[in-house]
Amino acid sequence: MNSLTFNTVTLHPIQQNDEQVWITSTELARTLGYKQENAVSKIFNRKADEFTSKMTQVIENPQLPNLGMRIFSLRGCHLIAMFARTPVAKEFRKWVLDILDREVQPTTKNHKTERVVLNDAVNMLVAKSQHLNFSDAYKLVHQCFNVKGIDEISVDQIPLAVEYVHHLIALFSSDKQPSTMNARAMADASGG
Template identity: 60%
Template structure:
């Protein structure tokens, strides 16, 4: 199916994929008013746990007459475009969200009209979505409750995220046919949560013979070895030490922002005076903040990895009696 969509004089060329319309990330960035084509991809990477496979995918696109030439590109369904616009902070993002919803309503109406068209073999009413009941939504409510419990989020906040993902004003508007997709979406949120470390040193588990057990330290007769004592002491102060590192990292990041401000502004001004350049102000700022976000993510991942290593080392020391 070939067609064009227009938003604010920006023409979008949807791709027909899996019987739905999808928009290239490059075109979506243009429509949202971003100067850089990778802005939408950066939004996705920062919020990837909010997206489902029916919202965004990476596919091979064959351009030109030579079908052997292809490029990989990220595409977004109209539902995915709406979610990207929820995170966008450009002046046209709000208008774009309304426009996407209007397009979805129009497509739904056209599909409903097509299904309603009588044929010689018609003997039943047109297909339609079935409203869900409280009983239908009971498994979904239970799974959302589990999500709230393991994530530490309020139950209402989890509900609101679910409703936003499926563009629902009320959970009562969720059709029966969408409940399996909603269950899968919530389960994906649960699976994406980081595995929590034991909150208390005295409850530190020991992995032995295929199962976790409480360490012998809970046994009054147990005498810890020197390595176990040293590791346990480090574990007890691990929380405060990591918080100090996070505070130091955040302080260094703020100092960097303060020191580079005037220099960065001068560099942009100097580029503008001497030559036309692809490095626009928006481009340089976006690249700068993207690298800073990446540094923050890597720093937190490193702290998490070190915590896991300490936990494993302590378990080994207990198991070996060292």
């Protein structure tokens, strides 16, 4: 992230090791409409007990190596804005929350963590079945959703895939355990 813009103010986020977005107190003061650069530091000093190390830190200042520079994560910026009394503080708080919402959204549709529940369901299906191995179980899912791999299943279809696998688990857990062929026929009948 190279820069962020709030109204007409451009912010230059600092990247730390934790991959959070950090804003300097000076830029935060300017963004909140304060005339004095140390206004945010004054707010922080009054309310320091409400901040955690994930919300604010002091880092080395590249312009003045002997003087530290306070930075705030987006959560820290939001908390500062809660205490700010400037005309733009309310609008800034909403803007920061919108940025935070975007930061936590999945970046790709094929991200592995989105498929953990589906993988867990397939593992349970194999464990409950006497007739299926992992390859067969995944083939059933692939056939049902007409894909070559589960990474091709869209994020919107994952709950349906999990429901399908749980339906298979129920079938394999019943007294009458279907054969692999019956499970494949079921997959074909359900649209695969």
